[in-house]
Amino acid sequence: MVTRALFCFLYILLFCALSAKAGDVDLLISFKNRLPNPNMLSDWNHMRGVCQFRGVTCKNGHVSSLMIRGRPLKADFSSVSAYVLSLPNLETLTLHSTNLTGSISGSANCAVRLKELDISSNNLRGSVSDAASLAASCPSLQSLNLSHNSIGWPFYNSSPIHPQLKILDMSYNKIATDKDLQWLFSKIGLLQHLDLSNNYIQGNMPRLTNCTSLQQLDLSANQLFGTIPAGTFSGTLGASI
Numbered sequence: 001m002v003t004r005a006l007f008c009f010l011y012i013l014l015f016c017a018l019s020a021k022a023g024d025v026d027l028l029i030s031f032k033n034r035l036p037n038p039n040m041l042s043d044w045n046h047m048r049g050v051c052q053f054r055g056v057t058c059k060n061g062h063v064s065s066l067m068i069r070g071r072p073l074k075a076d077f078s079s080v081s082a083y084v085l086s087l088p089n090l091e092t093l094t095l096h097s098t099n100l101t102g103s104i105s106g107s108a109n110c111a112v113r114l115k116e117l118d119i120s121s122n123n124l125r126g127s128v129s130d131a132a133s134l135a136a137s138c139p140s141l142q143s144l145n146l147s148h149n150s151i152g153w154p155f156y157n158s159s160p161i162h163p164q165l166k167i168l169d170m171s172y173n174k175i176a177t178d179k180d181l182q183w184l185f186s187k188i189g190l191l192q193h194l195d196l197s198n199n200y201i202q203g204n205m206p207r208l209t210n211c212t213s214l215q216q217l218d219l220s221a222n223q224l225f226g227t228i229p230a231g232t233f234s235g236t237l238g239a240s241i
């Protein structure tokens with residue numbers, strides 16, 4: 001009886017260990033199979049361990065980082081969100097210049113440990129508040145790089161920027177109105193570095209209230225005018241306007 005119970009217990013342990021590992025592989029293979037051309041990731045296959053997949057780094061046998069740069073995967077962001085962001089031990093994800101398309105709206109099922117997300121130089125669409133929602137759905141996220149995309153839809157939801165987020169780069173997008181800027185400034189949380197340079201922001205420079213953590217603000221190459229209240233850039237804030 002005791003042996004049998006022990007055997008059952010060991011069996012369950014083994015099953016758990018195997019299925020935990022299978023999780024990472026299955027998620028990445030599912031992502032690959034949803035690419036318009038899965039051959040883009042031909043070395044991601046069941047013949048090798050997931051830690052040997054190109055671009056993957058593991059910690060203790062689990063995928064902790066994925067970095068792909070300059071390959072036209074043409075993935076839709078919904079499949080990045082469904083299969084890559086949910087890798088349970090993921091800490092950093094870089095999909096730079098990989099021709100990602102689609103909208104960043106809709107909450108991501110984000111890994112609890114994800115600290116850095118670089119999806120710069122793609123064709124991603126959405127509003128500044130979608131970017132804030134994305135950050136808010138990743139509980140540990142510290143840095144979000146959306147530079148060189150097409151963010152700038154005029155749509156605002158109520159989500160605040162996650163308080164953990166320190167770096168937000170939305171330079172070289174299509175952010176067009178001072179309303180976007182106002183919205184961002186009111187939600188800024190504990191952000192330290194905000195780059196909105198090289199957008200199309202027209203209008204008045206909004207008041208910077210409640211931005212006590214901000215250390216770097218780049219608004220260069222936009223079309224802002226108006227006066228900046230005295231004392232706005234006091235303290236540790238370094239700004240380019």
Ligand SMILES: *[C@@H]1O[C@H](CO)[C@@H](O)[C@H](O)[C@H]1NC(C)=O
Nearest residue numbers: 072074097098099121122123
């Ligand atoms: C990927 O994007 C780059 C720059 O956005 C573009 O020049 C290139 O043609 C795209 N490649 C494919 C295969 O779509």
Ligand SMILES: *[C@@H]1O[C@H](CO)[C@@H](O)[C@H](O)[C@H]1NC(C)=O
Nearest residue numbers: 120121145146147148167169
């Ligand atoms: C974001 O990515 C761009 C490349 O697309 C890079 O030039 C920039 O330095 C990155 N921003 C941060 C804050 O790392």
Ligand SMILES: *[C@@H]1O[C@H](CO)[C@@H](O)[C@H](O)[C@H]1NC(C)=O
Nearest residue numbers: 163186187188189190209210
């Ligand atoms: C200032 O920020 C704090 C903390 O993020 C927040 O609780 C408070 O409501 C904000 N105040 C204003 C006026 O935005």
